[in-house]
Amino acid sequence: MHDAVLIVCGGLLQVPAVHIARELGLKVIVTDGSADAPAMKLADEPVILDIYDVPGHCELVKSLAQRYNLRGIFTEGADVEVTVAAAAEAAGLPGIRVEAARNTKNKVLTRGCFDRAGIPNPRWAEVRDDLESRQAAERIGFPLMVKAVDNCASRGTTRVGDPQKLLPAVKLARRHSTTGTALLESCFVGDEQSVEILFDQEGRCHRLNIVDRPFQAEGDFAIELGHVNPTRLSVDDQSQLFDLTESAARATDVDFGAFKADTIWTAEGPRILEVTARLSGGFDCQYTTPLATGRNFIRAAMRLAVGMEIDPMDLESRWQRHAAAWVAFPEPGRIEKISGVEEALRLPGVHHVFLRSKAGDLIEPYRDCAARPAFVIAVGVTPEEAIARAKAGVKALKFETTPAQEVSNPV
Numbered sequence: 001m002h003d004a005v006l007i008v009c010g011g012l013l014q015v016p017a018v019h020i021a022r023e024l025g026l027k028v029i030v031t032d033g034s035a036d037a038p039a040m041k042l043a044d045e046p047v048i049l050d051i052y053d054v055p056g057h058c059e060l061v062k063s064l065a066q067r068y069n070l071r072g073i074f075t076e077g078a079d080v081e082v083t084v085a086a087a088a089e090a091a092g093l094p095g096i097r098v099e100a101a102r103n104t105k106n107k108v109l110t111r112g113c114f115d116r117a118g119i120p121n122p123r124w125a126e127v128r129d130d131l132e133s134r135q136a137a138e139r140i141g142f143p144l145m146v147k148a149v150d151n152c153a154s155r156g157t158t159r160v161g162d163p164q165k166l167l168p169a170v171k172l173a174r175r176h177s178t179t180g181t182a183l184l185e186s187c188f189v190g191d192e193q194s195v196e197i198l199f200d201q202e203g204r205c206h207r208l209n210i211v212d213r214p215f216q217a218e219g220d221f222a223i224e225l226g227h228v229n230p231t232r233l234s235v236d237d238q239s240q241l242f243d244l245t246e247s248a249a250r251a252t253d254v255d256f257g258a259f260k261a262d263t264i265w266t267a268e269g270p271r272i273l274e275v276t277a278r279l280s281g282g283f284d285c286q287y288t289t290p291l292a293t294g295r296n297f298i299r300a301a302m303r304l305a306v307g308m309e310i311d312p313m314d315l316e317s318r319w320q321r322h323a324a325a326w327v328a329f330p331e332p333g334r335i336e337k338i339s340g341v342e343e344a345l346r347l348p349g350v351h352h353v354f355l356r357s358k359a360g361d362l363i364e365p366y367r368d369c370a371a372r373p374a375f376v377i378a379v380g381v382t383p384e385e386a387i388a389r390a391k392a393g394v395k396a397l398k399f400e401t402t403p404a405q406e407v408s409n410p411v
Contacts, residue, residue, distance in 0.1 A: 193211060
């Protein structure tokens with residue numbers, strides 16, 4: 001039987017994982033709810049299965065074991081840590097405990113873990129109805145953040161400064177939570193980052209990377225503009241972020257494989273916004289890290305998942321450049337035509353243009369990061385040059401849209 005790996009989620013961000021698995025000599029099974037997902041089309045065996053279907057994946061690994069020497073369960077860039085952990089446990093393969101995965105998936109459980117570990121938290125509360133929401137907001141104070149409990153890409157997240165907007169924001173967050181509840185948090189203010197670490201088979205922590213994450217300064221919704229790789233923070237500040245992220249992993253009981261924290265540097269020091277037991281999305285571990293430094297975190301993490309030791313060369317920088325991923329924000333509406341991709345790719349330093357939408361698709365108003373339709377990735381000698389080149393690539397893209405009546409209501 002062929003050695004194989006199961007990759008949970010078959011989106012654009014998982015395409016590099018399929019290629020890396022093949023480099024490791026593995027057959028690739030990919031699960032996704034859509035047969036048209038990009039990584040599904042590359043798989044040796046695509047399986048149409050909801051990526052959050054835990055029992056379905058546990059049954060699947062039993063079936064796969066009859067046809068493959070299944071070596072591991074893997075993901076990167078997708079918040080399916082509970083699915084991966086449960087499937088790995090069912091198959092007797094390397095992974096974290098299911099409860100640890102839940103601690104990172106559910107933001108309420110995460111905050112509880114941090115409270116018990118003494119890691120600084122915002123003031124926070126889980127709310128179920130209007131009365132609880134008003135009472136919690138009064139304790140926490142405005143402005144505050146209202147979040148979905150167990151979703152990703154800022155779905156259901158709203159900045160609320162006006163008390164009159166509280167209940168609609170809670171309704172939106174509850175709609176995006178499988179728990180039927182919402183999380184209220186006091187607002188942290190500062191520059192944001194994404195921090196990646198990796199635990200090997202002995203539980204030793206390897207510090208991987210930090211990127212800077214600029215956000216829209218105005219508006220009610222948390223919309224990330226892109227990222228800059230690597231961070232411009234000082235070595236000492238980076239060390240504090242790595243220490244904090246490792247403490248967060250230990251607090252949530254994660255001691256194997258990849259762990260990522262979204263962080264913010266406040267006037268009181270670094271704080272954690274949320275965590276997940278996987279490598280980053282947003283094209284950083286997939287593209288900007290290899291471009292900026294030549295490191296291959298996906299291969300390192302996959303080797304662990306399939307029972308191999310880390311190759312130290314995957315974690316070693318081979319060069320020092322800067323890379324930026326920047327987002328295009330065309331007018332919402334029905335896409336009639338997209339052009340300018342070839343022009344963007346001919347610009348200095350531009351390496352990739354990723355379109356997440358096509359002609360005929362609907363661009364909804366930008367209420368979360370999942371709605372972002374296109375990314376341009378560029379490199380430069382300095383962070384400023386990388387950003388300028390990525391922005392030039394974005395400017396070259398042309399989206400022709402027309403107003404669409406079916407744009408969904410935010411609540």
